[in-house]
Amino acid sequence: MNAIKVRGIQAAEAAAGATTASAEADALHALDRIDRAILRQLQTDASISNVALAAKVKLSAPACLRRVERLKESGLIRGVVALIDPKAAGAGMLVIIGVVLDRSTPESFAAFEKAAQKVAGCMECHVVTGEFDYFMTIRTRDSDSFNRLHAEQLLYLPGVRQIRSFMVLKEILSTTKFPL
Amino acid sequence: MNAIKVRGIQAAEAAAGATTASAEADALHALDRIDRAILRQLQTDASISNVALAAKVKLSAPACLRRVERLKESGLIRGVVALIDPKAAGAGMLVIIGVVLDRSTPESFAAFEKAAQKVAGCMECHVVTGEFDYFMTIRTRDSDSFNRLHAEQLLYLPGVRQIRSFMVLKEILSTTKFPL
């Protein structure tokens, strides 16, 4: 059940950040069937041992390990993480909020973004087109705790003109798996 | 759902008088400092070896392994997965769409949910309160491919009255890490 060991993650991330868009597209295009099978498996369960993974993709263990390392160093695999069940962690409530800023200046956006990342339970924050400037998704315990967060933190984010909250009643789908 | 005890602290639960709280919340509160340190580490990088993890949390390897297994069996750790860099995988575009259905009937909702989960690149789909019935987030290659998806799939989802698209211009924050 041990995760596959990584060698030189720092270097891989640095390299990934420096790659160009065309290089990234090429990296994907260079994937064969086996690479895709590896990625599909690791996206589903990365706690599998390398020998078991090798057997699944019908490859010898060293060859499989080399491919996994290559995928990590190329930056295509951004990392291997444990996913925590929000309900079990006491954050069963999910809220999507749309934010409109007072002014559309670079300073205003920068100040908001800096502060938004520090909001407890903020899982996502994106600049969007349309009637909102930002969309954020926030995980919190219940409606009480969200109300507190809303009154004490969200309304005081810098430059906020309006916040519209969409409370999630049912999570139909929430995945990190990307179709290959 | 798994009602397996996370840590054998029946006495603590009784003393806390948290009998009215959910079993999941109790599971979280049974976590001590070491469990939280383990979860924080595994949320950041789960490819670390067990011996290295044990050293980080100042525990022997077997004891550390037992705690990790307990966290998995309790369901608090939902899984260990590899995260793929969307840009590198040729899906640099993220779109958030709000969906309004024709009618608010159980059949209408069920049909939509079933179909929505099959949309290629759909990462999230939630029922929400407010002016929309659903929010979905979709990863795709570029505006062309999204336009195709929009015209060929999204508009044909069952029972859809209106779809409003918010294209993500900049991803400020996108994390799976949950604050403990």
Added chain:
DNA sequence: CTTGAAATACTACTACG
């Protein structure tokens, strides 16, 4: 109930064909 030390089985990893 949890921990840590020792022993075993298995795995990652290296070198080479």
Added chain:
DNA sequence: CGTAGTAGTATTTCAAG
């Protein structure tokens, strides 16, 4: 890419706090 060998790890057993 595969085989063989080495080094290191995960995992079990067991004794003790």
